[in-house]
Amino acid sequence: xxxxxxxxxxxxxxxxxxxxxxxxxxxxxxxxxxxxxxxxxxxxxxxxxxxxxxxxxxxxxxxxxxxxxxxxxxxxxxxxxxxxxxxxxxxxxxxxxxxxxxxxxxxxxxxxxxxxxxxxxxxxxxxxxxxxxxxxxxxxxxxxxxxxxxxxxxxxxxxxxxxxxxxxxxxxxxxxxxxxxxxxxxxxxxxxxxxxxxxxxxxxxxxxxxxxxxxxxxxxxxxxxxxxxxxxxxxxxxxxxxxxxxxxxxxxxxxxxxxxxxxxxxxxxxxxxxxxxxxxxxxxxxxxxxxxxxxxxxxxxxxxxxxxxxxxxxxxxxxxxxxxx
Amino acid sequence: xxxxxxxxxxxxxxxxxxxxxxxxxxxxxxxxxxxxxxxxxxxxxxxxxxxxxxxxxxxxxxxxxxxxxxxxxxxxxxxxxxxxxxxxxxxxxxxxxxxxxxxxxxxxxxxxxxxxxxxxxxxxxxxxxxxxxxxxxxxxxxxxxxxxxxxxxxxxxxxxxxxxxxxxxxxxxxxxxxxxxxxxxxxxxxxxxxxxxxxxxxxxxxxxxxxxxxxxxxxxxxxxxxxxxxxxxxxxxxxxxxxxxxxxxxxx
Numbered sequence: 001x002x003x004x005x006x007x008x009x010x011x012x013x014x015x016x017x018x019x020x021x022x023x024x025x026x027x028x029x030x031x032x033x034x035x036x037x038x039x040x041x042x043x044x045x046x047x048x049x050x051x052x053x054x055x056x057x058x059x060x061x062x063x064x065x066x067x068x069x070x071x072x073x074x075x076x077x078x079x080x081x082x083x084x085x086x087x088x089x090x091x092x093x094x095x096x097x098x099x100x101x102x103x104x105x106x107x108x109x110x111x112x113x114x115x116x117x118x119x120x121x122x123x124x125x126x127x128x129x130x131x132x133x134x135x136x137x138x139x140x141x142x143x144x145x146x147x148x149x150x151x152x153x154x155x156x157x158x159x160x161x162x163x164x165x166x167x168x169x170x171x172x173x174x175x176x177x178x179x180x181x182x183x184x185x186x187x188x189x190x191x192x193x194x195x196x197x198x199x200x201x202x203x204x205x206x207x208x209x210x211x212x213x214x215x216x217x218x219x220x221x222x223x224x225x226x227x228x229x230x231x232x233x234x235x236x237x238x239x240x241x242x243x244x245x246x247x248x249x250x251x252x253x254x255x256x257x258x259x260x261x262x263x264x265x266x267x268x269x270x271x272x273x274x275x276x277x278x279x280x281x282x283x284x285x286x287x288x289x290x291x292x293x294x295x296x297x298x299x300x301x302x303x304x305x306x307x308x309x310x311x312x313x314x315x316x317x318x319x320x321x322x323x324x325x
Numbered sequence: 326x327x328x329x330x331x332x333x334x335x336x337x338x339x340x341x342x343x344x345x346x347x348x349x350x351x352x353x354x355x356x357x358x359x360x361x362x363x364x365x366x367x368x369x370x371x372x373x374x375x376x377x378x379x380x381x382x383x384x385x386x387x388x389x390x391x392x393x394x395x396x397x398x399x400x401x402x403x404x405x406x407x408x409x410x411x412x413x414x415x416x417x418x419x420x421x422x423x424x425x426x427x428x429x430x431x432x433x434x435x436x437x438x439x440x441x442x443x444x445x446x447x448x449x450x451x452x453x454x455x456x457x458x459x460x461x462x463x464x465x466x467x468x469x470x471x472x473x474x475x476x477x478x479x480x481x482x483x484x485x486x487x488x489x490x491x492x493x494x495x496x497x498x499x500x501x502x503x504x505x506x507x508x509x510x511x512x513x514x515x516x517x518x519x520x521x522x523x524x525x526x527x528x529x530x531x532x533x534x535x536x537x538x539x540x541x542x543x544x545x546x547x548x549x550x551x552x553x554x555x556x557x558x559x560x561x562x563x564x565x566x567x568x569x570x571x572x573x574x575x576x577x
Contacts, residue, residue: 012442189430189446190439192419196427199416206376206414207428208402208489209436 012187021266025172029165036164042276043171044232045256049268050175050182051225052253057263058186059218060198061110064119064250065126066226068106069099071245073227075133078146078240086152088235092174095231096224103223104216111215123250130245145241149234160236167236174232175269178225183265185221194218198263255294258301261308270309327390329354329523330375330406330493335384337367337374337547344370346547347384352493356523357516359538361531363567367547368527369411372495375525376408377401389492403432405492409482409499411527417471421462421481424470425453428488453488460484460514476503479511487518494518496526500533512537535559543567 028039048070055061073095080091109121133140140146151160158166185191197204197211204211234240243249252275260271282290305312330352337345344367352358360368373379375386377398385394388406396404416424429449430436438446457463460480465473470481479499486494499515500508512533518524528534534541535555542552543564551561558564 012444184442185439187442187444188439189435189441189443189449190437192423192427192443193430193436195419196416196424199418200414203410203414203416203485205378205397205399206402206408206410207485208399208431209427210399 012183018266022176029168029172033163033165036168038276038280040164040167040171040236041233042273043168043175044229044236045252045272045276046269047171047175047178047232048226048229049253049256049260049272050179050265051222051229053257053263053265053268054182054185054222054225055219056257057265057267058191058194058198059215060201061215061219062115062118063110063122064247064254065122065124066222066253067245067247067249068122068126068129069103069223069226070230070233070249071126071129071133072099072102073230074234074240074244075140075146075230076227077231077234078149079139081149081151081235081238082146086150088151088154088170091235092228092231095227097227099227099230100220100224103227104220107216107219107223108212110219111212123247126245126247126250130242133242133245140240140242143242145239147239149238149240151235151238160238164236171232171236174228178228179265179269182225186265190214190217255298257308258298259308261310264310267308267310274309327387328352329356329389330525331387331390332375333385333387335371335374335386336382337370337379338382344547345374345381348544348547348549350542350549350552352523352525353540354523355520356525357537357539358523358525359534359541360525360527360544361529361534361541362544362550366544368544369497370547371544372408372497372525372527375495376406402489402491405490406495407486407489407491407493408495409486409497411497411501413475413478413482415470415478415481415485418469420467420469421457421473421484422450422453422466424481425456425484425488426450428485429453429456432489456484456487459487459517461510476507476511479503480514483511483515491522493523493525496524496528498527498529500528500530505530508533 025039025043029036032039052063052066055063076095076098077091080094085091106125110118113121134142136142153159154166154170160166193209193214196209197214201211230244233244256271256275257268258271259274260269261267279290282293301308307314328351332348332350335345335348336343348371360371362368370379374381377396381394385392387393388401388404393401393404416427419427426443426446426449429452430446433449435446435449454466457466460483462477462480462484465477470478473481483496483499496515500511503511508530515524516537538555540552541555541558543550543558545567550567551558551564
C-alpha cells in the first residue's frame with residue numbers, strides 16, 4: 001500500500017464497519033419483503049443526501065434548493081419514458097447529464113457568493129424550476145403530475161414488479177456504484193483540495209488553487225448525483241409530480257445530513273435512513289407529534305451533539321477506548 | 326536583469342484614505358529585503374497588492390519584469406510569488422501533511438486528479454514531508470493544524486508558502502506572536518532558504534531585521550520614506566525619529 005509511513009493520511013481501504021453498513025440493505029431485502037417500496041425511497045433519499053454532502057460536507061457550499069436537480073432528473077427520466085424511451089440505465093445517464101448541465105450553468109451564480117447569497121440563489125433556482133414545471137402542463141402534466149411513465153425491463157431482463165423487488169435492488173446498486181465513486185473522489189487529490197476550500201477558502205488562492213473552478217466542478221458533480229436520485233424515483237414509482245421540486249425536499253436534506261453527520265460520506269445515507277424510518281413509524285401515530293419530536297431532536301443535536309450519529313459513534317468509541325486503557 | 330519583483334507608482338485608496346501612496350519598490354533577485362514602518366504604515370496592504378489579493382487604484386506590479394497587475398492572486402502563485410499571513414490562515418482540520426500536500430499538488434498540477442487515491446501522489450507527499458522536515462515539523466506530520474502549538478502554526482504558514490516553490494517569497498511578520506527564542510529559530514530557517522529565492526519580509530523586531538536584511542525599505546503613511554543598506558537606515562535621522570524612537574538599533 002502506498003502512503004504508508006505518512007501519518008495523517010486517510011487510507012481509502014474499506015473497513016469492516018463499512019462492509020457491515022452495506023450488508024444491512026442487502027439483509028433488509030430478505031427480512032422486510034413487504035417494505036421494499038419504503039426501502040427504495042430510503043435508498044433514493046440516501047443518494048440525494050450523498051449528493052448534498054459532496055457540496056456541503058466537502059466543499060462548504062450550503063444550499064436550500066438542491067431539489068432543483070432532483071426534480072430535473074426526475075422529469076428528464078419521466079419525459080423520456082413517457083415519450084417512448086423507457087430504458088432505465090440510459091435514462092439515468094441522460095438525467096444526470098441534464099442536471100449536470102444546469103448545475104454547471106448555475107454554479108457560477110452559487111460559488112461566488114457567501115452563505116446567505118448561496119441559500120437564496122439555490123432556493124430561487126429551485127422555486128423557478130418548480131414554477132416552470134407547474135406552468136407547463138402540456139409538457140410536465142402540471143399539478144396532476146406526469147402520467148404514463150412506462151419503464152422497460154432493467155437490462156432487458158428484470159421487470160419492475162409490484163412488490164418493488166427490482167426497484168429496490170436497482171436503487172441499491174446505483175447508490176452503491178455512485179457511493180463508491182464519491183468515496184474515490186473524496187480520498188483523491190481533488191478531494192483534498194475541496195476539503196482545503198471548506199476549511200479555509202480565503203487561503204486557497206494563496207497556495208495557487210483556482211477556488212471557483214473547483215467549486216463549480218463539485219457543484220456540477222453533485223447536481224448530476226441529485227439528478228440520478230430524482231430519475232431513480234421516477235423510474236421506480238413510474239410517476240413524477242411537482243413535489244420533486246418542493247422546498248421540503250431541499251430542506252429535509254439539511255435535516256438528514258445533520259442527523260447523520262456532515263462531511264463523512266456515510267452520514268448522509270445514515271441520516272436518510274433514520275429520518276425516513278422514523279417518519280414512517282410516527283406518521284401512523286400522529287404526524288404533528290412526529291414533527292414536534294423531530295424538532296426537539298434537531299435542536300438537541302446541533303446544540304449538544306454535533307456531528308450527528310456518526311459523531312456520536314466516534315465519541316462513544318474514543319470514550320470506550322479510554323475506559324479500556 | 327530585471328528585478329524579481331517591482332512596483333511602479335503603486336497606489337491604493339480606501340475611499341479618501343490613501344493606504345499605499347505611489348510606492349516604487351524593487352526586490353532584487355536573491356534579496357533579503359525588509360519592509361519596516363510603524364503600525365498602519367500600509368505594509369500589509371502593500372503585500373496584498375503585490376500578491377493580487379487587492380487590486381491597486383493606480384500603478385503596476387511586475388514579477389520578473391512581467392506586468393502582473395491584472396493577474397489573479399492564484400495565477401501569481403503559479404508564477405512563483407508566494408506569501409505568508411500575519412494572522413495565521415491555516416486549514417484547521419487538515420493535518421500538517423495534508424495541508425502541505427494540498428499546496429504542493431497545486432504547483433505540480435495533480436490537484437485536479439479525482440480518479441486515484443491521494444496516497445498514490447507519492448512524489449507530492451515526499452516533497453511535503455521534506456518541506457516539513459526543513460521547518461522542523463517532521464514529528465507533527467499527522468497532527469491537525471488546529472492542534473499545533475502556535476509557534477508551529479507559524480512554521481506551517483511558511484511551509485505552505487514554500488510548497489509553491491516561490492521565486493519571490495513575501496513574509497508578513499512571520500514571527501508575530503511567538504517568543505523571541507523561537508522567532509530567532511524561525512529566521513534561521515528562513516535564512517537557510519536557497520539564495521535564488523528573493524525574500525521580502527515585514528518584521529517589527531529590529532534585531533531580526535538588522536540581522537537578516539541586506540536591504541531595508543521604510544514605509545510610513547503609505548509612502549516610502551527611505552530605503553537602503555541596513556547601516557544607512559540605522560544612521561538615517563528621519564527613520565530614527567519616525568520609527569526607531571531614537572534608540573540605537575542593535576546590530577546582529
